[in-house]
Amino acid sequence: AQSVTQLDSQVPVFEEAPVELRCNYSSSVSVYLFWYVQYPNQGLQLLLKYLSGSTLVKGINGFEAEFNKSQTSFHLRKPSVHISDTAEYFCAVSGDSGYSTLTFGKGTMLLVSP
Amino acid sequence: NAGVTQTPKFQVLKTGQSMTLQCAQDMNHEYMSWYRQDPGMGLRLIHYSVGAGITDQGEVPNGYNVSRSTTEDFPLRLLSAAPSQTSVYFCASSSTGGDNSPLHFGNGTRLTVT
Numbered sequence: 001a002q003s004v005t006q007l008d009s010q011v012p013v014f015e016e017a018p019v020e021l022r023c024n025y026s027s028s029v030s031v032y033l034f035w036y037v038q039y040p041n042q043g044l045q046l047l048l049k050y051l052s053g054s055t056l057v058k059g060i061n062g063f064e065a066e067f068n069k070s071q072t073s074f075h076l077r078k079p080s081v082h083i084s085d086t087a088e089y090f091c092a093v094s095g096d097s098g099y100s101t102l103t104f105g106k107g108t109m110l111l112v113s114p
Numbered sequence: 115n116a117g118v119t120q121t122p123k124f125q126v127l128k129t130g131q132s133m134t135l136q137c138a139q140d141m142n143h144e145y146m147s148w149y150r151q152d153p154g155m156g157l158r159l160i161h162y163s164v165g166a167g168i169t170d171q172g173e174v175p176n177g178y179n180v181s182r183s184t185t186e187d188f189p190l191r192l193l194s195a196a197p198s199q200t201s202v203y204f205c206a207s208s209s210t211g212g213d214n215s216p217l218h219f220g221n222g223t224r225l226t227v228t
Contacts, residue, residue: 043219051214104156
C-alpha cells in the first residue's frame with residue numbers, strides 16, 4: 001500500500017518570503033507524484049507532477065518540487081510567495097493499482113500575510 | 115469549457131433521507147471518481163469507474179452507491195444518509211485513468227446530514 005505524509009498542517013509566511021511545503025511518501029512500487037492546490041470553496045487544481053525523468057519539476061504559478069527517491073520526499077518550493085498563494089496544498093501519490101486511485105496527504109494550509 | 119460539473123453545490127439532509135449527487139464531464143474522459151474531504155483527513159476515495167458500465171470500490175465505499183451508464187455521467191447515491199456522511203464531496207475525472215494521468219476536479223458538493 002502507498003501513503004503520503006505532509007509534515008506540516010499549517011505554514012504561515014510573509015509575502016515575498018520563500019516557502020517549502022514538505023511531503024514524504026511510501027510505496028512498494030514505482031510512483032507518480034503530484035501536488036494539487038485548493039483555493040477556498042473550489043475544487044483541486046493540478047500544480048505539478050513527477051512522472052519520470054528530471055527530478056526537479058516546475059509547475060504553475062512559480063512553484064517547483066524536487067523528487068528525492070532516497071529520502072522518499074517530494075517537497076514543494078516557491079522562492080517568493082504572494083498573498084494570492086494562500087490556499088491548501090495536497091501532495092498525492094499513485095502507482096499502486098494501475099488506475100488514478102490517488103492517495104492524498106492530509107493537506108498543508110499555506111497562510112501568506114502582508 | 116465546462117470540465118467537471120457537480121450539482122448541487124450545497125445540500126442539507128435529515129438522517130435516513132436519500133439523495134443523488136450529480137457529476138458530469140464534457141472531456142470524454144474514461145475514468146471518473148468520487149472523493150470525500152473531511153477536515154484533517156485529506157481526500158479519501160469512495161468509488162471509481164474506468165469506463166461506462168464498470169465501477170469499483172475505493173477506500174471508503176460503505177453507504178454509497180454508484181453507476182456509470184454513460185461516459186459523461188457518474189452519479190453518487192446515498193440511500194440512507196447518516197451524520198457521518200457530512201462532508202464535502204468531489205468528483206474527478208482523467209483521460210485514460212492511468213496512474214500518470216492527472217485528475218480534473220469539480221468544485222464540490224457540501225453535504226450536511228442532521
